[in-house]
Amino acid sequence: MYNGAIDSPSERSSMSKVHVQVLRMVGVAIATPILTLSTAEAKLENSHKALVDQAWQIVQEEYVDRTFNQQDWQEVRQDYLSRSYTSKQDAYVAVSKMVRKLQDPYTRFLTPDGIKDLVDNVSGGFIGVGVTVSLDPLTREWQVIETVADSPADAAGIQPQDIVVSINGTPTSEINPRQASEYIIGAVGSKVTVQIRRGKEFSRYKLVREKIDVNPLVYEVQETSKGKVGYIRMPVFTTKSAKAMKTALTDLEKQQVKGYVLDLRQNPGGVFDASIDIARMWMGKDRLISSVDEKGKKQDFFAYGPVLTNKPLVILIDEKSASASEVLAAALQDHKRAQLVGTPTFGKGVVQVLKSLEDGSGLVVTVAKYYTPKGKNINQIGIKPNIFVKSEEGKPFKPQPGQVLPPESDPQYTRGLKVLTKKLK
Incomplete structure (x- = not known):
């Protein structure tokens, strides 16, 4: 697994939404073959250059920052197409170096094996x-x-x-x-x-x-002085997460819990759509998040009901809660549907898509920024909790093997329970 992921992962769909889109070769000019090369060698080199140029075109058309990190992107193209590539690996190295010029940690090149790993990750x-x-x-x-x-x-x-x-x-x-x-x-x-x-x-x-x-979530009933509480921990957002959440909420409602603690600590994100679908289970007809692409086009994502539960909710977050985790937490916090307990989140307020190249490799490209219902972009800032609580001895939260419920020594969970039980009748 990796951090950030498709959104991630998944991060994403990117490391928020991963859209696997196979692109046809765009009509681009290929440099004239060098005369000293055989016809076969020239065609091979041109195929490598075509791969580099296809990657350049994707960034040109899709990348959210139209200044390309203050780079002359046309000049970058001329530079990389003026070079000779004797192997596919040479082309891969060139594409990797080219996109690094953007200085965007989320825009990157993936080999065919890397794409397979990415898709496997978001599939759980x-x-x-x-x-x-x-x-x-x-x-x-x-x-x-x-x-x-x-x-x-x-x-x-x-x-x-x-x-x-x-x-x-x-x-x-x-x-x-x-x-x-x-x-x-x-x-x-x-x-x-x-x-x-x-x-x-x-x-x-x-x-x-x-x-x-990767189990998309685990859950268990916690007994409190005010009655039963449903505890749900999500380590990552996969394509299976929304279905798993619906199953968990249905079961916990049958057990007549009075409220919920949703644990998103150490959750690096994953599939963007999963976070939206899960937010809709908790909220009525409200705007959940907005994205703005490279052309300034805004897209709103709404909850349209009916909700699966109206019971009180506390969400646990920390500095490793990122991407899809932040989408869900911000939507519920801005609408006062949930209180957040813990430490500020990671701060990933951008969306990526996966674009396939002709040989099966691909680019993960940042294509949009997203904004919370209150219009905040949390990129490199994060989400502030309603109640700030550090983890035990400053160490990151780690689930106990074989146990679902956090221990009593977990200060964030303990405080979250106190906040929740005050809301229970």
Whole structure:
């Protein structure tokens, strides 16, 4: 898994909405073959240049920042088409470098395998070791933010806040953070060696990759002095999340819970549509979110009812709640449908789509900014909770293996319950 994801993931649909769209080759001029090349070699080089140019065209047509990070995008095209490419890998490297000029952490090139991994992630499953990593913006180190319960990483004892030093001997300082999944994910049964630093101690783990199925949510009833409360934890937004939420709410309503705690801590996002569909389960006919694309065109997303429950709701958030998590939390907070408890969120207020290139590779491109119902763009700012509560000893929240409900020592959950029970009759 990876942070941000399709929206993510999913992040997204991008790392908010991932739209897989196969594009036909646009009618672009291809440089005249170099005379010293054979006809076959010239055609091959032109196919590589065509791939580079197709990627350029996608950014030209779709990218939200029309200044292209103050770059002369036509000049960039001329530069990259004036070069010679002897292999598909050369073209891949060129496209990667070209989009990096945008200095957008979410716009990136993906190989065909990378696209498959991305689609698997937003579908709720992937092949890997069950660890989510994120680049620490201050230290520039890869930090573990979550391990999937019962995964190889979890079984080995890898923990949130661990630092990934190297993968298969390659220092992570030499790897683009957006390539993290390509290093960690691989064939079922294949092995990967990960070096971890925890404090001043270094450890090396040899892990075997396996199929990881990510449960879109877990839920359980919490007994309180005011009666039953439904606790729901969502680790990520996948294509299965909305259906799972509907099932959970239907079951919890049958158990006659009086209110809900929705835990979005450490949720990096995922499928944008899932966050919208879930928001509609809690709200009536209101505007949930708005997006504005590269042409300034605004699109509003509305709830249209009926809701599945009108009972009080508290949402737990933290600094790793991002993207689709923020869409859901902001919509419910702005309409006073829920109170947010925890720490400010990550701050990802942009939407990506996945565009396929002719050879099966592709680009994840930032195509829009989104705004909360009150007109706020939270990109690089985040959402402020109604009630600020730090996590235990400043450590990120980590679900306990085999347990759904957080422990009593969890200050954010404990405070959230207090806030909720005050609203219960």
